Amino acid sequence: MPLIIVLIGFLSGCSNLTPTEPPARVLSGAHAFGTTALAYTADGQRLLSGGFRGELRIWDASTLRPLGDAHGHRAAVRAILPLDAGDFVSGGDDGRLILWHHNRIKALAEGADVTALALFQGQVVSGHADARLRVWSSENLARLRTLPLDGKVVALSARGDRLAVGLDHAILLLDPAYSTRKVLVTARTPHDLQFSPDGRTLAAGSWFRLNLWDIASGTSRSIPTEHNGLVTSIAFSPDGRYLATLGRHTDSAIRVVDTKAFKVVRRYQAHELCGTAIRFSPDGHTLASASDDESVRLYRPEPEPYFSKGAIPSAH
Secondary structure, three states: OHHHHHHHHHHHHHOOOOOOEOOOEEEOOOOOOOEEEEEEOOOOOEEEEEEOOOEEEEEEOOOOOEEEEEEOOOOOEEEEEEOOOOEEEEEEOOOEEEEEEOOEEEEEEEOOOEEEEEEEOOEEEEEEOOOEEEEEEOOOOOEEEEEEOOOOOOEEEEEOOEEEEEOOOEEEEEOOOOOEEEEEEOOOOOEEEEEOOOOOEEEEEOEOEEEEEEOOOOOEEEEEOOOOOEEEEEEEOOOOOEEEEEEOOOOOOEEEEEOOOOEEEEEEOOOOOOEEEEEEOOOOOOEEEEEOOOOEEEEOOOOOOOOOOOEOOOOO
16 A cells, blocks of 8 residues: 555656646657757757757748758767858767758768767867767868867857866866866756856756856855756756756656746646757747657747746755
């Protein structure tokens, strides 16, 4: 009997019974076996998505009409980095780094599995599973330098003259010369590390919690969330007022919190399977999420979202 009670409690906690809002649009079957990466172009006109089998798709961000596919990866796409003039870079589990012009391959490099991408000081920076950071020309993917690290790169984020490199138990803050200026210690792997729009804060997801670091002081905060598992992806709204979080294990839920009190202001329906990526459009009017359920979902947050009745619970 005690075991049955525990199981009932566990399952009810995993079932996301909290009232939620449906997405405005669902692109079902966007990628067979799962959508693994998302990115908006800087002008907000296109949405780029990558799949488990290595294909990339280009969508009109306004109409969500497919504009074309790009094929060059042999395994899951893990990161997409938009550039200028219709170019973008993708990296995946096949160790391929590909520079695309629209949907045609412009340059290709091969090596260790690509885990993260960032644009820093006009250069493409890639993180890899072989504990290396590599820097490339954004024009032709000519390799400019390789930096050995103390572990696998799990996330990258760039803002101004700082590049944040997420490792399992530390975050390195690099300057334009790629020298380490500060080390932020973390007890939890920083999933989907992101600078706030003003560059003053770093945020990342972890199991049950949202973790924040103040760049100037190096101090950190760990904030409980409504997620019943790993917070796998996060995204700041362009104005910095909100932060969206996506769960991977157990609930695959989507929450939007304000960045002052960290109260929930939006709750969206969970994906049917594990969540993989969440991103705001550059104008902040659209939120896109991706999942192992093969879909891409779109949400239309109102200009002034409603606030929940209470702060994020501190159960975990």
